[in-house]
Structures are given as C-alpha cells and as structure tokens.
Amino acid sequence: MKETQQMYEGKAKKVFATEDEKYVIVNYKDDATAFNGKKKGTIASKGVINNRMSNYLFQMLEKNGVETHFVEELDERRTVVKKVEIVPVEVIVRNIAAGGICKRLGLTEGMKLCAPVVEYCYKSDELDDPMINDDHIKVMDLATEEEMKTIREMTLKINGLLQERLLKADLILVDFKLEFGRFDGKIILADEISPDTCRLWDVHTMAKLDKDRFRRDLGDVEEAYQEVMRRLMESDNK
Ligand code: 5GP
Numbered sequence: 001m002k003e004t005q006q007m008y009e010g011k012a013k014k015v016f017a018t019e020d021e022k023y024v025i026v027n028y029k030d031d032a033t034a035f036n037g038k039k040k041g042t043i044a045s046k047g048v049i050n051n052r053m054s055n056y057l058f059q060m061l062e063k064n065g066v067e068t069h070f071v072e073e074l075d076e077r078r079t080v081v082k083k084v085e086i087v088p089v090e091v092i093v094r095n096i097a098a099g100g101i102c103k104r105l106g107l108t109e110g111m112k113l114c115a116p117v118v119e120y121c122y123k124s125d126e127l128d129d130p131m132i133n134d135d136h137i138k139v140m141d142l143a144t145e146e147e148m149k150t151i152r153e154m155t156l157k158i159n160g161l162l163q164e165r166l167l168k169a170d171l172i173l174v175d176f177k178l179e180f181g182r183f184d185g186k187i188i189l190a191d192e193i194s195p196d197t198c199r200l201w202d203v204h205t206m207a208k209l210d211k212d213r214f215r216r217d218l219g220d221v222e223e224a225y226q227e228v229m230r231r232l233m234e235s236d237n238k
Contacts, residue, residue, distance in 0.1 A: 084181025
C-alpha cells in the first residue's frame with residue numbers, strides 16, 4: 001500500500017493517508033517527549049523498536065482474539081493500520097504502584113496491587129490529560145456506556161495476555177497506557193504498545209527498562225529499549 005499526503009504529525013509518530021480511505025500508514029519517529037512535551041529529546045532507533053515491538057504484540061493479541069488496528073508492517077519504521085476514530089480516553093492499567101498513582105495516593109513505588117487498577121484520562125494536551133471517570137465520559141459524550149464496557153473488558157484481557165508474554169522475557173509489566181478506536185462500528189485496540197507506553201522492570205533486579213530512563217535521566221535509554229526487544233525476540237518460542 002502506498003502513502004499519499006501526510007495527515008498528522010504527533011509527538012512520536014507521523015500519520016499518512018493511503019489510496020484506500022480505510023487505511024493509514026504510521027511512521028514511528030525517534031523523537032521523545034515527557035511531561036506533556038515539556039521535556040524533549042531523541043532516543044536513537046526508538047522508532048524502529050516501537051514499530052516492531054508494537055506490531056509483534058498486536059499480532060500476539062490478535063491470535064488471542066483481541067481485535068487491533070494492525071494490518072501490515074511495511075518496513076522498520078512504517079506500518080499500515082486501520083483508520084480509526086480515536087476514542088479520546090487514555091486507558092491506564094496498573095499492576096504495581098509507580099508514577100502517577102504514587103504521587104496522587106502516596107503509595108510506595110514497587111508496591112504490588114492486589115488487583116489491576118484501571119484509570120481513564122481525557123486525551124487533551126491543553127488540559128494535561130486529566131483523570132476522569134465513567135460519569136465524565138458519559139456527560140462529555142466521549143464514548144457510550146456500551147463502548148466503555150467493551151473497552152474495560154478488552155483492557156483486562158490485554159493486561160493478562162501482555163503480563164504473561166512479557167514475563168517470558170523476564171519483564172514485569174508494571175503499568176501501561178492503551179488507546180482504542182472505532183472501526184466499522186466496532187471498538188478495536190489502536191495506538192502502540194512499547195517502552196514508551198509501558199513501565200517494564202527486570203524480573204530479577206527490578207531495573208527500569210522503559211521511558212522512565214528518559215523521564216528521570218537514568219541513562220542507558222537506547223540500551224534499555226534494545227534490551228526489551230532482544231528479550232522479546234529471544235523468548236519467542238518459550
Ligand atoms: P503515569 O500515570 O504513572 O504517569 O503513567 C502510567 C503508565 O501509562 C505509564 O506506563 C506511562 O508510560 C503510560 N502513559 C500515561 N500517559 C501517557 C501518555 O500520555 N503517553 C505515553 N506514551 N504513555 C503514557
């Protein structure tokens with residue numbers, strides 16, 4: 001499939017139209033931002049890793065009955081995906097306390113949560129993605145109750161599948177963010193699953209192998225992204 005004009009440039013990806021209005025091509029960049037764009041930088045080869053890792057995990061999810069926007073990987077940075085109408089709700093799942101939940105509730109980083117915690121944020125750069133609940137989603141007409149029921153069910157299923165797969169790569173899925181879209185009247189998984197959108201800790205040392213290395217200036221950022229991808233590939237048939 002051939003790309004035509006650029007439709008949109010986001011913080012980590014560019015999106016191009018194609019000759020078929022049902023599909024778009026995403027092109028992953030090496031640009032990195034944090035704290036809603038206040039911190040900027042680049043992470044060498046990040047785009048290549050995020051493209052490959054996201055496609056790999058989306059295909060694993062598809063095999064397990066989760067519908068996603070993935071269509072075809074074109075090359076190391078570019079993928080054809082279904083053109084969805086994004087639901088403007090970021091869905092965050094937490095298995096272990098870190099980041100936002102520690103700040104908000106005073107929990108100690110690393111505390112195991114006895115059940116997954118699902119949070120919703122309104123996708124808005126101007127407002128800094130504020131946390132919202134089902135009532136806000138309803139009155140702001142961001143999604144129907146039926147859609148949110150589907151999103152929550154899909155999210156919990158995805159959490160289980162990802163935790164299991166990542167553990168085979170000696171990685172703990174601490175938390176992550178998902179985005180969903182509407183396609184042909186259905187809710188499907190969109191956006192990406194990568195070290196940009198997940199917190200991933202080494203199962204033995206608890207070392208951080210994700211974007212927190214960039215956010216918190218921990219060093220070895222590129223190496224962490226490479227390490228995650230290497231472990232995923234090496235554990236492919238485990
Ligand atoms: P927190 O709320 O603790 O900052 O983030 C929780 C999880 O969701 C982390 O894995 C983080 O990477 C992901 N996350 C939350 N908001 C965003 C966002 O706007 N962009 C990206 N890439 N990830 C996010």
